Each structure stands twice: as structure tokens, then as C-alpha cells.
Amino acid sequence: MKKFTFSDMNRASGEILEAALIEPVALTKRGKEKLVILSAAAYERLAGQTHTKAYRLEDAPDAVHDELMAGLDAILDDTAPDA
Known part of the structure; x- marks a missing residue:
């Protein structure tokens, strides 16, 4: 990020x-x-992130559930001891 003085x-x-x-x-x-100055598009992306919907695992849409499970599998694969 570039910095400028007042x-x-x-x-x-x-x-x-x-x-x-x-x-x-x-x-x-x-x-x-x-202060930080940013474009309207960057601001909208940031503002949109604050409205992220939360789900319980059993209520999550299939796409969210699948992404979560894939991420957990990847973590478990990385932490598994080598045979």
C-alpha cells in the first residue's frame, strides 16, 4: 500500500x-x-464480506458443506503421519 502524508x-x-x-x-x-482511501469497488468488496451468512453444518447448502469437508480433508491429509 502506498503511503502519503496529509x-x-x-x-x-x-x-x-x-x-x-x-x-x-x-x-x-x-x-x-x-486514513485509507480506496476505490468504491474495493469498498463494496469489503462491505460485502461483513454480511457473510453463517450456517450450522447440517443446514449448510451442499456447495458450502462440500467446500468445508474438502478443506478439512486437506488439513487432515497434511497432518497425517507419513507411513
Whole structure:
């Protein structure tokens, strides 16, 4: 993530906003990140993640259940002792 100071924002706001369309940009004050500027699409992706639906295993749709079980199988395969 690129970092700019608040003073940079006053001098080169156009450049900073263009950069924020490509990747999130941090604005710093006294060396500490205070703000992050990101594109609307990136924000929507983040906001959408906060509305993830939770399921109990027995109530999960087949696709969710299958993905979970495949992940668990992969973990168990990695932790199994070699014969």
C-alpha cells in the first residue's frame, strides 16, 4: 500500500486519488496511518464480506458443506503421519 502524508494530499491530490483507483492508499500524519482511501469497488468488496451468512453444518447448502469437508480433508491429509 502506498503511503502519503496529509501535506502530500494538499500538493498532489490528483496523483494520490489516481493511485487509490489502483490500490488502497494510506494517508499518514506524524508517521502514523490515519486514513485509507480506496476505490468504491474495493469498498463494496469489503462491505460485502461483513454480511457473510453463517450456517450450522447440517443446514449448510451442499456447495458450502462440500467446500468445508474438502478443506478439512486437506488439513487432515497434511497432518497425517507419513507411513
